Amino acid sequence: MPEERKRHIVVGTAGHIDHGKSALIKALTGVDPDRLKEEKERGMTTDLGFVFYGDDVTIIDVPGHEKFVRHMVSGASTIDFVMFVIAADDGIMPQTIEHLEVLKLLAIKKGIVVITKKDLVKDDWLQIVMDEAKKIMRDTFLQDAPIIPVSSITGEGIDELKKVLDELIAQTEAKKDRGIFRLCIDRCFIIKGFGTVVAGTVLSGKIKIGDTLELLPNKKKVKVRGIEVHNKKVTEVGTGFRSAINLVGAEKEEIKRGDVLAQPGYYQPSDFLNASLYLLKSAGKLLKNLTRLRIHLGTKEILGRIVFLDKKILAPGQKAMVQFRLETPAVCDVNDRYVVRTYSPQATIGGGVIIEPKATKAKGFDEKLIEHLQKIEAGDPALMIEENLDVNFELPRKVDEIAYDLNLPLAEVNEIINELLNNKKVLCIDEKRGLYYSQKNFEKLKNNIINILKEYHKNNPINTGIPQLELLKNISKGFDKSLLNYTLEKMSREKSVKLTDDNKMSLFDFKVVLDKNMDEIVKRLEEMFLVAEYKPPNYDAVLSQRLGDEKLVKKAYRYVLDTGILIFVGESIVMHKKMVEQAKEKLIQFLKSNKEIRISQFRDLLGASRKYVLPLLIYFDTHNVTIKRGEVRVLGQKYR
Ligand SMILES: Nc1nc2c(ncn2[C@@H]2O[C@H](COP(=O)(O)OP(=O)(O)OP(=O)(O)O)[C@@H](O)[C@H]2O)c(=O)[nH]1
Ligand SMILES: [Mg+2]
Numbered sequence: 001m002p003e004e005r006k007r008h009i010v011v012g013t014a015g016h017i018d019h020g021k022s023a024l025i026k027a028l029t030g031v032d033p034d035r036l037k038e039e040k041e042r043g044m045t046t047d048l049g050f051v052f053y054g055d056d057v058t059i060i061d062v063p064g065h066e067k068f069v070r071h072m073v074s075g076a077s078t079i080d081f082v083m084f085v086i087a088a089d090d091g092i093m094p095q096t097i098e099h100l101e102v103l104k105l106l107a108i109k110k111g112i113v114v115i116t117k118k119d120l121v122k123d124d125w126l127q128i129v130m131d132e133a134k135k136i137m138r139d140t141f142l143q144d145a146p147i148i149p150v151s152s153i154t155g156e157g158i159d160e161l162k163k164v165l166d167e168l169i170a171q172t173e174a175k176k177d178r179g180i181f182r183l184c185i186d187r188c189f190i191i192k193g194f195g196t197v198v199a200g201t202v203l204s205g206k207i208k209i210g211d212t213l214e215l216l217p218n219k220k221k222v223k224v225r226g227i228e229v230h231n232k233k234v235t236e237v238g239t240g241f242r243s244a245i246n247l248v249g250a251e252k253e254e255i256k257r258g259d260v261l262a263q264p265g266y267y268q269p270s271d272f273l274n275a276s277l278y279l280l281k282s283a284g285k286l287l288k289n290l291t292r293l294r295i296h297l298g299t300k301e302i303l304g305r306i307v308f309l310d311k312k313i314l315a316p317g318q319k320a321m322v323q324f325r326l327e328t329p330a331v332c333d334v335n336d337r338y339v340v341r342t343y344s345p346q347a348t349i350g351g352g353v354i355i356e357p358k359a360t361k362a363k364g365f366d367e368k369l370i371e372h373l374q375k376i377e378a379g380d381p382a383l384m385i386e387e388n389l390d391v392n393f394e395l396p397r398k399v400d401e402i403a404y405d406l407n408l409p410l411a412e413v414n415e416i417i418n419e420l421l422n423n424k425k426v427l428c429i430d431e432k433r434g435l436y437y438s439q440k441n442f443e444k445l446k447n448n449i450i451n452i453l454k455e456y457h458k459n460n461p462i463n464t465g466i467p468q469l470e471l472l473k474n475i476s477k478g479f480d481k482s483l484l485n486y487t488l489e490k491m492s493r494e495k496s497v498k499l500t501d502d503n504k505m506s507l508f509d510f511k512v513v514l515d516k517n518m519d520e521i522v523k524r525l526e527e528m529f530l531v532a533e534y535k536p537p538n539y540d541a542v543l544s545q546r547l548g549d550e551k552l553v554k555k556a557y558r559y560v561l562d563t564g565i566l567i568f569v570g571e572s573i574v575m576h577k578k579m580v581e582q583a584k585e586k587l588i589q590f591l592k593s594n595k596e597i598r599i600s601q602f603r604d605l606l607g608a609s610r611k612y613v614l615p616l617l618i619y620f621d622t623h624n625v626t627i628k629r630g631e632v633r634v635l636g637q638k639y640r
Helices: 021-029 037-042 066-076 094-105 123-137 158-171 367-376 381-391 399-406 410-422 439-459 468-475 481-493 516-532 539-544 550-562 577-594 599-606 610-622
Strands: 009-014 049-053 057-061 081-087 111-116 147-149 182-191 195-204 206-208 212-216 220-229 232-234 236-238 242-248 260-262 270-279 292-297 300-308 319-330 337-342 348-356 426-430 435-438 497-499 504-507 566-570 573-576 626-629 632-635
Touching: 009 021, 009 066, 009 094, 009 158, 021 049, 021 057, 021 081, 021 111, 021 158, 057 066, 066 094, 066 292, 066 300, 066 337, 081 094, 094 123, 094 337, 094 348, 111 123, 111 158, 123 147, 147 158, 182 242, 206 220, 220 236, 270 367, 292 319, 292 348, 319 348, 319 367, 348 367, 367 381, 381 399, 381 410, 381 435, 381 439, 399 410, 410 426, 426 439, 426 481, 435 439, 435 481, 439 468, 439 481, 439 497, 439 504, 468 481, 468 504, 481 497, 516 550, 516 566, 516 573, 516 577, 539 550, 550 566, 566 577, 566 610, 573 577, 573 610, 577 599, 577 610, 577 632, 599 610, 610 626, 610 632
Parallel strands: 009 057, 009 081, 081 111, 111 147
Antiparallel strands: 049 057, 182 195, 182 260, 195 242, 206 236, 212 220, 212 260, 220 232, 220 242, 270 319, 270 348, 292 300, 292 337, 300 319, 337 348, 426 435, 497 504, 566 573, 626 632
16 A cells, blocks of 8 residues: 555446536546447447546446446445535436435445536526425435535536535545455456556455455455555555455456455355345335345345345335345355346335354244344454354364355454453364364353263263263264364363263263162172172073063173272173272282293183183283283282
8 A cells, every 4th residue: 555545535427327427527637437339339338447536546437328236236235425416407407316325325424516518597596496395305324414516517616516426435435345355356457568457446354465365256366566556656555445456377368347355265156145134115016025136235246036034025115135146156254235136127215234154054034043133233353253153053163164155354363262261152173173162152052962871871871871972972973072072071071961981971970770670680680690600601691591581681780880889891791890800909919929820820810711810910901900911910010
């Protein structure tokens, strides 16, 4: 950005065909904005014209013809204020009204009303037209705007207009910078010796020569070779400036008006946009669901169908939450204004604000979606970040993911995340990986886990707990593992759940309570394994003992294994815990006096056969009681 220039103002024109918009610009600047041959021949503007006014102002001339309203919308989409033109001899005409509606929908805040062709009418007629103008401006952003009658032919009133124009320019504040570079292209041309040049207004951010940018929707990487502002070469350019940018990496044929030049990684083309829509009173009739419309966004016109999210049908003068299903993808941002026009015949019927520029296909009357859109409608970054975390129940988020999702600068997201951490609205579940999760979701997740455990305990009263994998399956598909670990750990510390010895989760104070019948079977099972000592029965032998109803016996058997009363030592051999402990004691004692033990010695020690003794020894190996050294075993480290 040139140091001497702090800001740049873009002024637009608007008004009915032939009302003298282009002639007015020529009278103000000496330059004819109609640059096309066709325009000069027909005496009619067909496309946007760009003329410099002083050092810091560009005036965009728009066509008044009803066939070119789409160009008018694209021209008006980036202006700071408008010179609203009405011809004294013609008065209020259809595009006077339509352009006014467009400006209102685009939320243009200021302007000047210029009554042209003053030289063609008498004073009393001029007064009538001025009164009419006042009438249509009532309750609009132009209601207190100065009304200046001029003649572009005789020059009458032009000096006064310049004075008012300069005052308004001086009062206009620089556009707010959202940080991430974006420019909506309104022109693309070739300059001999340089190649492709695109022009447009920088809507946010800043670039310098050498930067790599992305052309969207084609997602083509390009490099900035040169930048011009007001025909002067500069090395960098920032928000609000109209600039011409010489690009390397794209041909003119690949670029159209309406394409977006942006900092890579943030903006994404999307087929679905969620927005609020206001249907103009002048729309005249009800707007039906799925109507095909022209959506004017930035400098682009896109065809698409409208889906009402919170209404079945929209009456003139009403507002609705809508989704646009587009025929070609759009690249836009939160808070962008848009205008909708009917497909055929074409007329402006409404417009609104983009709430979600990267939406997914929605159904009507999805209450959750409506609530979500209402929450972020105002476009407040903190609320948007909170909501982004809230809607991601399964996944903790990283700062850069949030920044890319919401087209917000990393530094801003970091700052807001810190605030949210301080306000306990967000928690960091993994500092190393920088993973953040919504406190609200965390409470919900903990509740879900408690409920799953309650349900599990109810249905499986003699199971000590739920296997972790089963718990994960019950929470939600695609759940992040580190989030689950964090949560379970935290819940264990808070003493709301516990991890059992065999890696199962249970409620903290859950204990298996056996009914009389089951208790009896468990006792008899224990008895059976104690009596058997080191020759325990196998599963079939247990069942054949008919200790009770077979189903119950099976349950009881699982219970004694789950609770560790019986221990599975290997090779389908199960022994009573007491026998295993006893064997361990004997083994340790033996090794303390003998240093090493052979299988045969262990066999004699327990008075059992090799079939049972070998798996038991291996069991002790894996539990580090013993270490196998060739044919013998020695005592494990921690028992020495
Ligand atoms: N007598 C008189 N003629 C004017 C004045 N302003 C414009 N005209 C004439 O009106 C005709 C239309 O003027 P333009 O400036 O082309 O009108 P426009 O609003 O740009 O028209 P479009 O771009 O097609 O919408 C031209 O023949 C101009 O010379 C004026 O103040 N006095
Ligand atoms: Mg014109």
